[in-house]
Amino acid sequence: MLGWALTFFVVALIAAVFGFGGIASASAGVAQILFFLFLILFVVAVVARAVRGKPPV
Template sequence: MLGWALTFLVIAIIAAVFGFGGIASASAGIAQILFFVFLVLFVVALIARAVRGRRV
């Protein structure tokens, strides 16, 4: 998921350099959404691991 966010971020930067404002803003928006989804899933995974504890 983080890879997709980085991919869309790179697309947004390249589109912005070439002057494609609509594509750049759309790609940046998608990258931002994917990054926050990744961040939420990461926090949920950390909490689940802390609650479950370590099994032997």
């Protein structure tokens, strides 16, 4: 999922360089949503692993 967020971020940067404002903002929005979703899932996985008694890696 982080890979998709980075992909949309790169698309947003390229679109911004070429002046496509709508595409750039849409891609940046998708990248931001995916990034925060990735962070939330990561925190949930770390907490779930700690609750099971396994030490964090």
